[in-house]
Amino acid sequence: MTTFADTVDYSTLIPNNVGLAEDQKLRRALEKWYPKYLDWWKDMGPTGFIHETPFQEADVWLRTAVSVERDGWAKFDYVKMPEYRWGILLAPAEEGRVIPFGEHKGEPAWQEVPGAYRAMLRRLIVIQGDTEPASVEQQRHLGKTAPSLYDMRNLFQVNVEEGRHLWAMVYLLQRYFGRDGREEAEELLRRRSGDPDRPRMLGAFNEETPDWLSFFMFTYFTDRDGKMQLEALAQSGFDPLSRTCRFMLAEEAHHMFVGATGVGRIVKATAEAMRDHGIDDPYEVEKIRSLGVIDLPLIQRKLNLHFSLTLDLFGSEESTNAANAFHAGLKGRFHETAIDDDHRLLDSTYPVTKLVDGEFRQVDVPALNALNARLRDDFVEDCKGGVRRWNRYIADAGIEFELTLPHVAFHRQIGEFAGLWVSPTGEVLDENTWNARRGEFLPTDDDRVFIEDLMQQVTEPGEFATWIARPQKGIGSQPVDFEYVRIPATT
Ligand code: BYC
Numbered sequence: 001m002t003t004f005a006d007t008v009d010y011s012t013l014i015p016n017n018v019g020l021a022e023d024q025k026l027r028r029a030l031e032k033w034y035p036k037y038l039d040w041w042k043d044m045g046p047t048g049f050i051h052e053t054p055f056q057e058a059d060v061w062l063r064t065a066v067s068v069e070r071d072g073w074a075k076f077d078y079v080k081m082p083e084y085r086w087g088i089l090l091a092p093a094e095e096g097r098v099i100p101f102g103e104h105k106g107e108p109a110w111q112e113v114p115g116a117y118r119a120m121l122r123r124l125i126v127i128q129g130d131t132e133p134a135s136v137e138q139q140r141h142l143g144k145t146a147p148s149l150y151d152m153r154n155l156f157q158v159n160v161e162e163g164r165h166l167w168a169m170v171y172l173l174q175r176y177f178g179r180d181g182r183e184e185a186e187e188l189l190r191r192r193s194g195d196p197d198r199p200r201m202l203g204a205f206n207e208e209t210p211d212w213l214s215f216f217m218f219t220y221f222t223d224r225d226g227k228m229q230l231e232a233l234a235q236s237g238f239d240p241l242s243r244t245c246r247f248m249l250a251e252e253a254h255h256m257f258v259g260a261t262g263v264g265r266i267v268k269a270t271a272e273a274m275r276d277h278g279i280d281d282p283y284e285v286e287k288i289r290s291l292g293v294i295d296l297p298l299i300q301r302k303l304n305l306h307f308s309l310t311l312d313l314f315g316s317e318e319s320t321n322a323a324n325a326f327h328a329g330l331k332g333r334f335h336e337t338a339i340d341d342d343h344r345l346l347d348s349t350y351p352v353t354k355l356v357d358g359e360f361r362q363v364d365v366p367a368l369n370a371l372n373a374r375l376r377d378d379f380v381e382d383c384k385g386g387v388r389r390w391n392r393y394i395a396d397a398g399i400e401f402e403l404t405l406p407h408v409a410f411h412r413q414i415g416e417f418a419g420l421w422v423s424p425t426g427e428v429l430d431e432n433t434w435n436a437r438r439g440e441f442l443p444t445d446d447d448r449v450f451i452e453d454l455m456q457q458v459t460e461p462g463e464f465a466t467w468i469a470r471p472q473k474g475i476g477s478q479p480v481d482f483e484y485v486r487i488p489a490t491t
Pocket of ligand 1: 124125127128131132135162201202203204222223224225226227230312313314315317318319320321322331350372414481
């Protein structure tokens with residue numbers, strides 16, 4: 001049975017539904033962390049101006065979570081980003097919840113940290129927490145080139161919610177891990193995306209997000225890794241982690257919407273401009289670019305880049321870390337409870353794609369060791385819907401071109417395929433050939449210069465840059481030409 005008593009307490013500095021008002025020690029620890037978080041936000045959050053006004057001073061039409069109930073948890077209003085009410089919100093407790101998988105399957109879910117698994121659990125929470133501020137850092141310059149106020153608002157919404165997701169993990173660290181939890185919470189504010197001395201923990205979170213096409217690809221693919229990982233952690237036998245992740249997933253869905261519709265609107269603008277100017281050949285790049293839109297082959301190269309970087313986030317296809325976390329009941333599979341098996345996996349196998357004698361083949365391996373491969377396969381399936389919708393815009397304009405997901409072995413740094421030279425179509429090449437053809441596969445310096453020139457800030461309500469189509473509807477029951485970011489009047 002699900003209880004829905006969890007209204008959010010807004011009377012405290014930190015909005016929450018975890019009874020912070022009654023837990024003085026925790027409240028003090030979090031209130032001590034808060035100013036450091038705000039310093040981080042001001043240093044590493046969105047930077048730049050709309051006209052003369054810093055983004056941080058503008059009023060942004062943001063949604064804030066005010067309840068964790070299924071309906072009506074979000075409230076829209078103008079908010080200055082540093083005043084956003086970052087809060088600690090857990091999905092409602094499920095009465096009588098049991099551990100759904102692993103060695104402890106069927107035992108009551110843990111409400112406190114199981115001592116034997118403390119280090120493993122802390123590591124999972126820290127890694128999850130580290131990605132959240134990392135993405136804000138990666139995206140901090142994008143407001144300067146926002147193609148509309150609508151998009152600028154979506155960017156800032158994603159940013160404040162990633163900030164809240166950091167809060168979610170910091171709550172778990174501070175509430176359940178004592179002194180080392182507090183130290184980890186500080187470290188989360190110290191690491192920096194791309195910094196050679198104190199980088200973020202996972203590869204893709206140290207890459208740049210230099211432009212809006214990358215932003216939309218990131219929110220489509222990399223936020224979807226977030227979804228898959230959160231779904232796996234939402235199964236956790238450690239109930240506070242499960243409840244935290246379940247609520248985060250509600251916010252994550254909007255981020256993927258931003259990515260899916262963002263890429264779709266770019267593809268649509270290109271396809272329609274080509275059709276309107278009688279261009280059928282997607283490789284007439286100069287002509288297409290002169291229309292102020294992004295050519296489809298470049299969109300494919302960006303897709304190849306972000307998809308492959310994201311696949312690395314699943315870790316090695318075969319992993320004892322993943323096996324241990326599952327066996328312990330800490331991290332499950334995507335839709336664990338809907339899977340029809342014993343949820344222990346001690347005797348089953350899973351087919352993992354491997355390169356055998358120069359060919360990609362499915363090889364059965366113990367299922368417990370193949371959990372990262374399985375989650376990655378679920379991710380690839382989940383990615384397909386958006387790509388199909390993007391291709392519909394191209395077909396509707398009468399253009400022969402299809403965007404495709406590259407082969408899973410393409411451009412990988414982690415796991416089974418690291419060190420191989422594989423093309424997006426899955427041909428195994430040698431290093432020299434691959435490098436000679438790199439410009440076909442991945443964005444080039446020319447692409448970068450072209451995109452940089454193309455991206456200019458648009459701030460008139462209802463206006464959009466040439467390279468992106470208008471969205472079908474607005475946000476939070478407002479029309480598309482609503483003033484989503486309001487610039488304070490200067491005196
Ligand atoms: N980069 O057995 P292995 C999100 C390390 S995104 C660097 O292969 P494992 C979001 C690994 O740490 C979701 N290092 O992999 C999205 C280990 O190191 P140690 C984030 C890597 O452990 C957008 C060693 O290699 N959440 O929320 O089974 C915006 C061997 O590990 C990488 C999570 O990831 C890499 N790519 O799986 C905002 C969930 N991959 O310990 C937010 C929590 C592996 O030997 N994390 N390594 O020093 C996990 O479940 C797992 O740690 C991983 C790796 C899936 C990341």
